[in-house]
Amino acid sequence: MSAYEYDAVVIGGGVSGIMASLTLASGGFKTALISRGDPVCCLSTGCIDVFSHSDEPLGGIRALLPDHPYSLVGEKGIVDALCFFLEIMDEAGLPYEGDPGRNRKILTPIGSTKNTCLVPQTMAHADMSPGEYLHVISFQGIKDFFPSYITSRHRNSTYSVYDAGVPTTLGIAARFDDASFLDAFITWLRGLEIPHDRVALPAVLGTIDPASVMEKISQAIGRKIFEIPTLPPSIPGLRLFRAMKRVMQKRGIHLYWGKDVTSVERQGRTVEAVTLATTGRAKRVQGRVFVLATGSFVSGGLFAGRESVRESVFDLPVTVPGERKDWFNTDFFSGGHGIERAGVRVDRAFRPVESMIDNLFACGSILAECEIMSLQCGHGLAIATGVAAAKSCAQELS
Amino acid sequence: MTTFEHCVRCTLCVENCPVFKVNPAFPGPKQAGPDAQRFRLDGERSVDDWVKLCCQCQRCQVACPYGVNVSEIILKAQLKYSHEHMSPFTAHLFANTYHLGKLASLVAPVTNAVTSSGAARKVMGVLGLATNLPMPEYRFLTLNRGRRRKGKRRSSRKVVFFHGCYLGFNRPDIGRGIRDLLAGLGCRVVIPKQTCCGLPALGNGDLEIAKKFARKNARVLVDYIDRGYQVVYACTSCGLTLAHDYPEVLELPEGRKIAENTYNVHEVILDLLENDAADVEFGEVNRNIAYHIPCHLKALGIGYPAAGVLEKIPGLKTTVLDDNCCGLAGSYGFKKKNQQTAEKLGVAAASAIKALEPDALISDCGACRMQLGHYTGLPALDPSEIIIASLEKGASKKSKGKRRIP
Numbered sequence: 001m002s003a004y005e006y007d008a009v010v011i012g013g014g015v016s017g018i019m020a021s022l023t024l025a026s027g028g029f030k031t032a033l034i035s036r037g038d039p040v041c042c043l044s045t046g047c048i049d050v051f052s053h054s055d056e057p058l059g060g061i062r063a064l065l066p067d068h069p070y071s072l073v074g075e076k077g078i079v080d081a082l083c084f085f086l087e088i089m090d091e092a093g094l095p096y097e098g099d100p101g102r103n104r105k106i107l108t109p110i111g112s113t114k115n116t117c118l119v120p121q122t123m124a125h126a127d128m129s130p131g132e133y134l135h136v137i138s139f140q141g142i143k144d145f146f147p148s149y150i151t152s153r154h155r156n157s158t159y160s161v162y163d164a165g166v167p168t169t170l171g172i173a174a175r176f177d178d179a180s181f182l183d184a185f186i187t188w189l190r191g192l193e194i195p196h197d198r199v200a201l202p203a204v205l206g207t208i209d210p211a212s213v214m215e216k217i218s219q220a221i222g223r224k225i226f227e228i229p230t231l232p233p234s235i236p237g238l239r240l241f242r243a244m245k246r247v248m249q250k251r252g253i254h255l256y257w258g259k260d261v262t263s264v265e266r267q268g269r270t271v272e273a274v275t276l277a278t279t280g281r282a283k284r285v286q287g288r289v290f291v292l293a294t295g296s297f298v299s300g301g302l303f304a305g306r307e308s309v310r311e312s313v314f315d316l317p318v319t320v321p322g323e324r325k326d327w328f329n330t331d332f333f334s335g336g337h338g339i340e341r342a343g344v345r346v347d348r349a350f351r352p353v354e355s356m357i358d359n360l361f362a363c364g365s366i367l368a369e370c371e372i373m374s375l376q377c378g379h380g381l382a383i384a385t386g387v388a389a390a391k392s393c394a395q396e397l398s
Numbered sequence: 399m400t401t402f403e404h405c406v407r408c409t410l411c412v413e414n415c416p417v418f419k420v421n422p423a424f425p426g427p428k429q430a431g432p433d434a435q436r437f438r439l440d441g442e443r444s445v446d447d448w449v450k451l452c453c454q455c456q457r458c459q460v461a462c463p464y465g466v467n468v469s470e471i472i473l474k475a476q477l478k479y480s481h482e483h484m485s486p487f488t489a490h491l492f493a494n495t496y497h498l499g500k501l502a503s504l505v506a507p508v509t510n511a512v513t514s515s516g517a518a519r520k521v522m523g524v525l526g527l528a529t530n531l532p533m534p535e536y537r538f539l540t541l542n543r544g545r546r547r548k549g550k551r552r553s554s555r556k557v558v559f560f561h562g563c564y565l566g567f568n569r570p571d572i573g574r575g576i577r578d579l580l581a582g583l584g585c586r587v588v589i590p591k592q593t594c595c596g597l598p599a600l601g602n603g604d605l606e607i608a609k610k611f612a613r614k615n616a617r618v619l620v621d622y623i624d625r626g627y628q629v630v631y632a633c634t635s636c637g638l639t640l641a642h643d644y645p646e647v648l649e650l651p652e653g654r655k656i657a658e659n660t661y662n663v664h665e666v667i668l669d670l671l672e673n674d675a676a677d678v679e680f681g682e683v684n685r686n687i688a689y690h691i692p693c694h695l696k697a698l699g700i701g702y703p704a705a706g707v708l709e710k711i712p713g714l715k716t717t718v719l720d721d722n723c724c725g726l727a728g729s730y731g732f733k734k735k736n737q738q739t740a741e742k743l744g745v746a747a748a749s750a751i752k753a754l755e756p757d758a759l760i761s762d763c764g765a766c767r768m769q770l771g772h773y774t775g776l777p778a779l780d781p782s783e784i785i786i787a788s789l790e791k792g793a794s795k796k797s798k799g800k801r802r803i804p
Binding site: 032036037038040042043165166170171174177208232233234238242245249250252254256258259260276277278280281283299 | 658698717
């Protein structure tokens with residue numbers, strides 16, 4: 001066996017690719033993960049939306065058409081995958097909370113609430129009861145976080161501003177990693193003598209161990225505390241990605257980070273290797289099975305030309321709903337744009353249909369019919385299909 | 399090739415910038431790179447002095463999902479700025495680390511005594527050097543002075559070892575270890591006369607000196623490549639300079655050829671172990687080790703080949719850490735103006751290592767080892783040192799086994 005020969009090669013380092021590789025590595029398979037740059041999950045709220053379009057996630061999923069990727073996974077598969085995710089996050093030291101069968105609310109920076117399913121511990125107390133009093137803490141000069149948006153929407157709320165000496169979310173979060181900064185902040189906060197039930201801050205409570213930072217503040221002032229996700233750069237998204245990566249490294253998954261797959265070697269109906277563009281030259285990575293988790297348009301898994309949509313790595317057939325004029329609604333915010341349904345169609349084993357390749361499986365937002373924007377199911381769909389596709393791979397391998 | 403125009407301002411580069419994280423004076427890679435690039439005109443004098451706060455770890459470029467050459471844009475802006483302005487004394491000093499090393503190693507005992515003395519450190523402080531880290535020690539018996547060829551004359555694998563300044567002047571023992579390791583695995587190894595890769599000159603804004611160094615090395619390396627040799631490096635920053643900067647930044651005519659034939663030493667070792675079936679046995683090494691991935695290894699995009707070799711060692715527990723820049727970034731952290739940034743990043747990277755309670759740390763980069771050895775108080779080793787220890791143990795076990803056969 002050559003040095004760069006793996007049982008499974010996963011292409012795409014987002015939530016779906018990571019969950020697929022973790023599932024495979026847990027099954028004892030030698031796994032590699034290739035990613036072009038960091039995944040868009042670093043820009044997300046860090047929360048796991050399973051089906052936020054409706055209040056009850058599993059009920060919403062049951063009502064989907066049979067060709068939606070969720071329907072291919074099935075309810076038990078979805079719940080099992082989410083539980084596996086919760087285990088992974090416990091192991092990573094960034095525990096998540098939530099019930100796959102029930103949605104909860106988080107607070108947004110404009111003061112509205114949003115449905116989500118699994119949340120990091122620092123957002124667990126965001127689901128407030130009506131009539132509770134809220135105090136918002138903001139930071140001097142912080143971009144795109146205006147506490148008065150929140151207080152104008154919540155009757156019993158006020159805010160204060162702390163000067164962290166730096167205006168960026170990453171800069172403030174890095175300061176919260178430092179115990180002396182945290183102590184000074186706590187001293188200031190105690191001085192405010194906040195009478196409110198809960199205290200909310202933008203999501204900047206450290207880059208490493210936010211749960212203990214929150215716990216320390218919470219204990220010092222005797223109030224429940226929670227984070228509000230911010231616009232990118234998003235610290236909870238970054239924490240989610242790095243925590244998952246830590247577990248990948250612990251499981252001995254080989255990471256090839258930052259470069260494109262430039263070509264594919266096929267022998268009949270089997271993909272034998274992909275070529276990776278490393279600095280200065282190409283590198284061949286061999287595998288027995290391949291998982292495609294390159295995402296949709298934003299991540300570059302799909303590419304839209306004038307008339308057609310292409311899949312970037314294997315040039316797989318892509319389902320596109322109608323002609324270009326049918327891709328978009330005239331009202332941008334109405335949701336349900338046809339282009340959201342574009343993607344790679346797969347069978348029940350997550351093999352791309354009509355691909356003429358037997359050892360390739362696909363998962364995540366590259367899948368056809370997933371409509372992750374209007375159904376608000378990005379990370380949930382990534383986890384469920386990532387695990388499901390990896391299970392099919394495992395069957396193929398054994 | 400993607401350029402600044404392909405940036406969609408997603409801020410993934412910003413999330414990965416170590417300097418931006420701790421130094422509010424640096425506006426981050428998105429602004430310093432693609433954003434500001436829209437306003438940089440060839441004929442106009444640079445005004446963005448903060449561009450020099452970038453430490454060129456290249457994490458932004460690795461993180462970019464659109465393949466924008468963020469750090470290269472910043473590097474070129476740094477070079478332009480330096481070309482148009484007077485450079486400080488420290489920049490001239492560090493651009494010439496090679497000449498400095500040549501001189502310092504010639505009188506090594508004197509150099510080491512002087513640089514560690516209190517009075518000299520005060521002088522260094524006045525000259526703009528950071529004094530929180532001890533200066534690296536120099537060795538008289540540099541790699542240029544030892545045995546320069548090893549391995550069977552007719553071996554099918556021939557490699558030319560580009561060791562760079564740090565292994566050459568400061569840690570020739572590690573360099574000799576790697577030479578012997580490769581020879582022991584059946585390679586013919588040559589250590590040619592070489593100069594600095596040119597990176598310190600680039601990092602200190604001196605394109606001309608960098609080109610001078612690079613041209614000298616290119617002549618030597620291409621000659622070997624034409625005779626069927628592969629170039630191997632152990633220092634990942636030298637490696638990145640050969641593979642990326644020679645063709646892309648210094649635009650050497652031979653740059654592409656060198657890049658295509660340059661390999662990380664552990665890629666070669668893995669290949670020798672698995673494809674050439676080198677007849678060796680790894681002995682048990684019962685250690686718990688934190689592997690700090692140098693930023694420039696990450697930037698090479700070749701994965702972490704040393705981790706692949708270390709996996710084969712029985713008893714060894716290696717944890718890979720690739721989220722932190724050590725903060726020293728070559729000569730960056732040795733400058734007084736960057737001392738605070740380097741220190742904050744060093745402490746953060748060290749605490750991530752210490753959280754694993756390892757008995758040692760390893761890293762492919764000499765600067766990372768200096769910095770993190772200092773902030774963790776742990777032994778800081780090159781991956782090859784662990785591999786050699788394991789092979790020596792395995793070899794003694796093997797020879798004992800043989801003796802038992804009557």
